[in-house]
Amino acid sequence: MTKHQIFDTYYHLLESKGIHDFGLTALKIRHSTPDFNKDHYESQTKTSFQSRNEAYEHWVKFGRRNGLEYTPGKNTKLKIILKAKDEPELIDKWIQHHGEMVGLHNIIILDCNSEDRQYLEKLNEYSHHVLVIKYPRYYDHIHNTEANKSFFSLISENSRYAAVLDADEFLIWKDAQDISRSYPGKLLSEDTEIFCGTWLHNSRPPTQSNAEIDWNDPLNFRMTDSDIRSGTIAGKSIIRSDLLFKARHLGHNLHVKEVKDLTTPESFGKFLILHISDLGKEITKKRCLQHLISKKVITKADLSSVALPEKLARLVDDQSIHPSIRNYARKILLHNSNNPSKEADTFATGILNSATREPQSELVKKIDRFDFSFNKTP
Amino acid sequence: MQMSSTSIHGAIDNFNISDNEISIGGWAFTSHNSQKSQIDSIEITPTNQAASVSFLIRADFESQIPFGFKVSGLSPEDLQNLLNGTSQLIARGKNVEKPIPIWIKIREKLKEAILLHEIKSLNTDSLERITSQLIGQLRAAPQSSSPPTTQSPQLIPVSTGLKSIDQSAIIGHNGNIFLFQGSNHLHQKYFEDPDPRFVSRWEEILKTRNEICREFGVKFLQTIIPEKQSVTPKDYPYEIESPTKFYRLLHEKIAHEAWFVDSLKALKDLAFTNGLPPFMKVDSHFSIFGAQKLINTILRHLDLEPTALPQNFESTYAAGDLGNKFGFGNLLEQSLSCVGPAPELFNHRPVLIHEFNPASGHTGMIRDWENLHAPHDIAVIAFGNSFFERGVRPESLSFWASRLFRRFTFVWTNRLDHKGHDLKMYDVAVCQTIERFLTPPPLN
Numbered sequence: 113m114t115k116h117q118i119f120d121t122y123y124h125l126l127e128s129k130g131i132h133d134f135g136l137t138a139l140k141i142r143h144s145t146p147d148f149n150k151d152h153y154e155s156q157t158k159t160s161f162q163s164r165n166e167a168y169e170h171w172v173k174f175g176r177r178n179g180l181e182y183t184p185g186k187n188t189k190l191k192i193i194l195k196a197k198d199e200p201e202l203i204d205k206w207i208q209h210h211g212e213m214v215g216l217h218n219i220i221i222l223d224c225n226s227e228d229r230q231y232l233e234k235l236n237e238y239s240h241h242v243l244v245i246k247y248p249r250y251y252d253h254i255h256n257t258e259a260n261k262s263f264f265s266l267i268s269e270n271s272r273y274a275a276v277l278d279a280d281e282f283l284i285w286k287d288a289q290d291i292s293r294s295y296p297g298k299l300l301s302e303d304t305e306i307f308c309g310t311w312l313h314n315s316r317p318p319t320q321s322n323a324e325i326d327w328n329d330p331l332n333f334r335m336t337d338s339d340i341r342s343g344t345i346a347g348k349s350i351i352r353s354d355l356l357f358k359a360r361h362l363g364h365n366l367h368v369k370e371v372k373d374l375t376t377p378e379s380f381g382k383f384l385i386l387h388i389s390d391l392g393k394e395i396t397k398k399r400c401l402q403h404l405i406s407k408k409v410i411t412k413a414d415l416s417s418v419a420l421p422e423k424l425a426r427l428v429d430d431q432s433i434h435p436s437i438r439n440y441a442r443k444i445l446l447h448n449s450n451n452p453s454k455e456a457d458t459f460a461t462g463i464l465n466s467a468t469r470e471p472q473s474e475l476v477k478k479i480d481r482f483d484f485s486f487n488k489t490p
Numbered sequence: 491m492q493m494s495s496t497s498i499h500g501a502i503d504n505f506n507i508s509d510n511e512i513s514i515g516g517w518a519f520t521s522h523n524s525q526k527s528q529i530d531s532i533e534i535t536p537t538n539q540a541a542s543v544s545f546l547i548r549a550d551f552e553s554q555i556p557f558g559f560k561v562s563g564l565s566p567e568d569l570q571n572l573l574n575g576t577s578q579l580i581a582r583g584k585n586v587e588k589p590i591p592i593w594i595k596i597r598e599k600l601k602e603a604i605l606l607h608e609i610k611s612l613n614t615d616s617l618e619r620i621t622s623q624l625i626g627q628l629r630a631a632p633q634s635s636s637p638p639t640t641q642s643p644q645l646i647p648v649s650t651g652l653k654s655i656d657q658s659a660i661i662g663h664n665g666n667i668f669l670f671q672g673s674n675h676l677h678q679k680y681f682e683d684p685d686p687r688f689v690s691r692w693e694e695i696l697k698t699r700n701e702i703c704r705e706f707g708v709k710f711l712q713t714i715i716p717e718k719q720s721v722t723p724k725d726y727p728y729e730i731e732s733p734t735k736f737y738r739l740l741h742e743k744i745a746h747e748a749w750f751v752d753s754l755k756a757l758k759d760l761a762f763t764n765g766l767p768p769f770m771k772v773d774s775h776f777s778i779f780g781a782q783k784l785i786n787t788i789l790r791h792l793d794l795e796p797t798a799l800p801q802n803f804e805s806t807y808a809a810g811d812l813g814n815k816f817g818f819g820n821l822l823e824q825s826l827s828c829v830g831p832a833p834e835l836f837n838h839r840p841v842l843i844h845e846f847n848p849a850s851g852h853t854g855m856i857r858d859w860e861n862l863h864a865p866h867d868i869a870v871i872a873f874g875n876s877f878f879e880r881g882v883r884p885e886s887l888s889f890w891a892s893r894l895f896r897r898f899t900f901v902w903t904n905r906l907d908h909k910g911h912d913l914k915m916y917d918v919a920v921c922q923t924i925e926r927f928l929t930p931p932p933l934n
Contacts, residue, residue, distance in 0.1 A: 124805060128824055131664055134765025135779070142804035142829060227724070232663065248762040 118144045118168055122270040126217060126243045131235055134222075134245055138262035144168060147217075149183040156180045172269075177353060179272030179300065189300045190214050190350065191271040192283065193362075195247070195254050197224040198402060199279035200231045201325055201395055202388075206279050207238060209464060213283065213293055216241045218271070224251035227406040255363035257356045264362070268353035273300060275309070275350040276362050282386040282464060283309060283348075289476050291384065291461065292469040299382055306374045307350040308365040309383035310479070311343035315458045317392030325395070330460040333386060335475050339457075340482050347385050366487055380484035386464065400440040409437055421445065496522040498529065498581050498588035503596060505569070507603045509850070512569065513562040517548055518590055519555075520583040528555050529583035532590070536577060538568060566604050573601060643807050643822055651727040654815035665771045665823060666725045667812040668718055674926040676717065677728070684736040684929065691931045693743045699906045699921055700749050706913035711791055711920045713751035713784065714740070715877055718769040720925060721757045736928045748791075751920075756787040770885065771823040773810025775877060778828065778884045785890040792918060794866050797835055797894060800828040800884075828884060838863035840881070840892040855902040857881060859892040869897035869915060873906055874922030887922075 124143035125132050150167045153175065154160055161167035171182055179189030192210045196203065211219055221244045226232055235244050245263075247254055255276060257264040267274050277283065285296045299307065312333040319329035345366045351359050351374070361368040366375075391399070404410045409427060414420050427433060427441035463470045500518025519526040532543045540563040548558035561579065571577040578589040592600065652661045653670055660670035660677075669676050696712050703710035719726035720733035733741070733754060744750045757768040760783045768780035776784070779799070786796035803826040813821035828836070840859035848854040857880055870891060872878055878900045881888030891898045899916070901907055906921055913919055 119802065128805065133761075133767050135760075136766070136826075138801075139826070140802045141826065142802070225724075229663075236664070246765065248765045 118142065118165060118172070120144060120168075120172060122243070122266055123147075125245070129236075129239050131223060131232075131239060131244045131246050134248055134263065137245065137266045147183050147186065152184055153180065153182050156182075176270045177268070177272060186215055186217060188218065188271050189297070190273045190275070191218045191220060191267055191353075193220045193222055193254075193267070193274065193276045194279060195222050195224060195251055195276055196226075196279040197251060198226045198228045198231050198399075198406075200228060200234070201323075201391065201399075202279040203231070203234065203238075205325070205327055205464060206277075206282070207242065209282050209293060210277075211242070212468075213295055217243075219243070220245065220267075222247040222251075222254060224254075228402060255361050257360055257362055261357075264356050268356050271353050273307075273350050274353050274356065274362060275348055277348055277385070280388045280391070281311075281348060282388070283383060284386060284463060285383050286381065286476055286479060287469060289471055289473045290469040291463055291472045291475065293463055294468040296383070302378070304378045305352050305355055305376070306359070306371065306379050307383045308344055308375060308379045309347045309350060309385040310340055310381070311347040311385050311387040313339065313343065314386070314388050314390050317390050317395075318388060320392055320394060323394045323398045325391070327465045330462045331386070331388065331464065332458045332460050334458055335478050336457045337478070337482065340478065341486060343385075343387070344380065344484060344487070347387075349379075350383060372487065375487065377484065381479045381482065384479070386461070397444050400444045403440045404437065404444075407437055409433075409441075496520055496584045496586050498583060498586055498590075500529075500581055500588075500590040501593045502572075502579060502590055503593040505596065505600055505603065507566070507569075507607045511562060512564045512566065512607075513560055514564065514569070514572070514579075515558065515560045516590060516593070517551065517557045518559060518581045519557045520586065522584065526553075526555070526557070527583065528557065529581045531582045532559050532561065533580055533582075534561065534568065534572075534577055535580050538564070538577075540565070541568070566607055569600065569604050573597065573604075646818065648816070648821070652816065655817060656815065659812045659815040660727060661816075662719075662727050663725045666718070666722070666769075667772050667810070667815075667821065668726055669774050669812065669926070672926075676926045677730075679734040679736065679926065680719075680730040680732065682735065684734075684739060686739070688929050688931060689736060689739045689743065692740050692928060695931055696744060696747075696749075696921075699919075700747075702906060702908050703913065703919050706908065706919075708913045708916055709792070709918045710749045711751050711788060711918060712744075712749055713753045713788070713920070713922050714928070715784070715922065715924045716754045716757065717925045718774060720754065721768050722761055734925060734928075737925050740928065751784075751787055751791055753784050753787065756783050759783075770808065770810050770825060772808070772813035772821050773823075774812055775810075775879075776885050776887075777825070781877075781885050781887055781890060785887060785894070788920065789866075789894070792866075792868070797865075797890065798833050800833055800836065802829050803827060804829045835865070835893050836884075838893055840864070840898070852876070852902045853904075856899065857888060857892075858897075858899045860897055861893060861895065864894055864896045866894055867896045868917040869899075870895045870918045870920060871899040871901065871911060871913070871916045872920040872922060873901050873903050874920070875902060875904070875924065875927075877922060877924070878902070 119140040120143040121139060121141045123145040124141040125136060127145060148168055148171065150161065150164045153167050153171055157180065161170065175182060176188045179187050181187045192214055194206060207219065219242045221235060221242060223235055223244060224247045238244060254260060284291050284293050285299060312335060315332045315334045318331055319326040347365050348363060349365045349371060351362055355374060356362055358370065359374055360370045366372045401415065405412060410423060414423060424441040424445050428438050459472060459475050461470060498518065498520050500516060502514050502516040504515040506513045518529050520529055534541050541561050542563050544560050545556035546558040546560060547554060547556050551557045572579060572592060580587050581590050648661050650661055650663055657670055658672040660668050662668050671677050700710045716733050716737065719730060723730055723732040745752060757780060760766050760768050760779060766779040767777050770777050782799050789796050805824050806827050807822040808825040809820050809822055838861060840861035842857065843860050844858035846856040872891065878888045879886035881892045883889055888900050901911060904923055904927065
C-alpha cells in the first residue's frame with residue numbers, strides 16, 4: 113500500500129483544529145498521524161512490517177479495535193464521549209479528569225448546540241488537543257447507536273471500548289481497597305463485554321464561590337444500598353466497541369433490554385461514576401437563567417431587575433409555554449438541594465482534585481457486598 | 491581641476507494594468523552642472539517591438555520640459571521581466587545611458603497587480619490547475635526545512651465580528667466568513683420590512699415563468715438559494731432572524747408550488763440532520779455537500795434517483811471569494827476535496843459542445859454539455875448565477891448537472907431567457923437566484 117492510500121478519518125479530525133461537523137464522521141479522509149511509531153507498534157504486535165505504511169494499515173484495521181499502543185504511552189483502549197451543551201462550570205475539570213485517565217486523544221466532545229460564546233471559544237481551544245464534534249440533533253438521541261451509525265462505526269473502528277458521559281459524571285474505578293482515577297488498564301485488558309458503571313450521587317452541593325465550583329474541597333457522595341441499586345440501573349455503561357450495534361444503546365446501563373442482555377456478573381461493581389447531580393442553588397440558577405436567555409424568554413437586563421421573580425413566576429404558570437422553559441423557571445424559584453444524607457451513608461472524596469488513587473475501604477466494602485444479581489430478576 | 495560629468499536620474503513610479511492597456515510611467519532627466527535636461531530616448535532591452543514610448547510634462551516637476559514618460563503596449567510578462575531584472579528600461583542622453591529602476595514603493599503593488607491580472611485572465615480549467623499547484627505547494631510547505639515563506643499558510647488570530655474595510659464581508663464563528671453588506675446591503679435585509687408589492691411581483695414573475703415553460707412543454711423548476719447566514723445563523727456574529735423577511739414572505743406564497751425547489755429546507759436538513767456543512771467557510775458558495783444536496787433535491791422533483799456522494803476525501807487548503815477581503819492576505823480554510831476511487835458519475839466526463847463568454851462580466855455566459863454516459867436521458871437548461879459556474883469543481887451545480895443529464899445548458903442570467911434559447915429542445919428549465927438578489931424583481 114502506498115502512502116497516499118491511507119484513510120484515517122479519526123486522526124484527521126482529531127488533528128485538525130476546530131469544531132467539526134458531525135457528518136464528516138461518515139467520510140473516509142486521507143490522513144496519517146505523525147504520532148504513529150512503527151517500531152513501538154511492532155513491539156506491541158510482535159510482528160515485523162515492511163514499511164511504516166504497512167504497519168499503519170495494520171493498526172487501522174486491527175490494532176485500534178484491540179486498543180494496542182501505537183506510540184509509548186498511547187493506546188486506543190477506551191474512548192470517552194462527552195455529550196454536553198453549555199457546561200462552563202464543569203468542562204475543565206471533566207477534560208482534565210478523563211484526559212488524565214485515557215489520554216486526550218481518546219476524548220471526544222459532542223457539542224449539542226451550545227450557545228454560550230465564551231464556552232464555544234473554550235471548546236475551540238480544546239479542539240487543539242481533543243476531538244470536538246458538533247452534534248446537530250437533540251442531545252439524547254446520541255445514545256442510539258443505530259441512529260448515529262456513522263459516528264459509532266468510527267468509534268468502534270478506533271477503540272476497544274466506548275462510553276458516553278455527561279459533564280457532571282466522572283468515571284473512577286475500584287482498585288483493591290481504593291478508588292482510582294488512573295488508567296484502568298487492568299479492567300480493560302479483560303474480555304468483559306460490558307461494564308456497568310454505578311452512579312454515586314453527591315449528597316450535598318460542592319463548595320462554590322462566585323457561582324464556580326471550588327474543587328479543592330472534598331465532595332460528598334451517597335452510598336446506601338438503595339443508592340447503589342438505583343445508581344447501577346441508571347448509571348452509564350462501557351461497552352466493547354464491536355458490540356455497540358448489538359447493544360443498540362450506549363448510555364444508561366439497564367434501560368434497554370439489549371444492553372441488559374449483554375451483562376454478566378463481571379460487568380458490575382468495577383467502575384463507578386461520581387455524579388455531581390446537585391450543583392447547588394447558585395450554579396443551578398445561573399445555568400437555568402442562561403437557558404432562558406438563550407431561549408429569548410428573558411433578557412440580560414432582566415437579571416438585575418427586581419421584577420425577575422415575578423416574571424419567572426408568570427412563566428411557571430403559563431400553560432402555553434414550552435414545558436422545558438417552565439421547568440427552568442421553576443428550578444430557579446424553587447431549587448432545593450438534595451436532602452442531606454446521614455453521614456454514615458456518605459463518603460467524602462478528594463479524588464477529583466488530588467492523588468490518582470484514594471483509600472475508600474467503606475465504599476469498597478459496600479460495593480463488594482452488594483448483590484448485583486438484582487438486575488437478572490424479572 | 492575638477493571635471494563635471496553628465497548623469498541620468500529617474501524612476502518608474504506608476505503603472506496601469508487593465509483589460510485595455512498595460513503601461514508603466516515615470517520620470518527621467520539628464521543632469522549636467524545641476525542643469526536638468528530631457529533625456530534623448532527610453533527603450534526596453536532586450537528590445538520589445540510592441541512597446542511605444544511617449545514623453546509628457548509632469549506637474550510635480552514644475553517645468554514645461556517633458557521629464558515624464560509612459561511606455562505602453564506591454565504585456566504582463568514584460569512587467570514581470572522588469573521586476574526580476576531579466577529586462578531593463580534604459581534611458582539615454584548626452585552619451586550616457588542608465589537603467590531606470592522601479593520605485594521601491596510600487597514594487598509590491600506592481601507584483602500584486604500582475605498576479606491579479608493573470609488570475610482574472612485565466613479560464614477555469616487553468617485556474618483549477620494553478621490552484622492545485624498552489625495547494626500542492628502549500629501542503630508541502632510544513633514539511634520543508636526552509637523557513638516559512640509568504641506561500642506557507644500561517645495561523646493568525648482573527649476576531650469574530652471583524653469587517654472588511656469595504657464592509658462586504660465579516661468574520662463569523664468557527665472559521666466562517668459571511669457576506670455582510672456589499673452592493674446588496676445584505677445585513678440590512680435581515681431587519682427590513684419588505685415592500686409587499688415587490689414580494690407579490692416576484693410571485694407573479696415565478697408563476698409567469700411556469701406558464702411560459704408550460705407553453706413550451708417544458709417542466710419548470712425554481713429555486714432561491716438562501717444566504718449562508720440564513721442556513722447557519724448561529725455562526726453569524728450578529729443575532730438575526732433568518733432567512734430575510736423578504737425570503738420568508740415569498741416562501742410562504744410559493745412553498746406549496748410543485749415547481750418550487752425548497753433549497754432552504756434542503757440545506758438546513760443537510761446542516762442539522764446530516765451534520766454536513768452546506769457552504770464553504772471562506773466563500774459565499776456551496777461546499778461539495780451543499781451542491782450535491784441541492785442537485786439531489788432537484789432530482790427528487792424530477793422523480794429521478796438521487797446521486798451518491800463520494801466517500802473518499804483529502805484535506806486541502808482552499809481559498810474563497812470572501813477570504814481575501816480583509817487586507818492580510820488570503821484567509822484559507824481546510825476543506826475536503828474528493829480523491830479516488832470516485833463514484834462512477836465522476837468518470838463520465840461531459841463534452842462541452844458550445845460555450846460563449848461575454849466581453850465583460852458574467853451575464854450572458856453559456857456552457858452547453860452533452861454526455862452520452864449520463865444516467866438520466868433528459869435535456870436540462872438552467873438560468874442562474876455563480877452557484878452553477880463553469881462545471882469544473884464539484885462545489886458547483888453545473889459539475890453535477892453536466893454529468894447527470896444527457897444534455898445540460900447553463901446560461902448565466904437572472905431571467906428565464908426563452909427568447910434567446912429554444913426551450914422546446916429541453917425537458918426541464920431550472921431558474922436559480924439567491925436570497926440577496928430578491929429585490930428588485932427582474933424585468934421580464
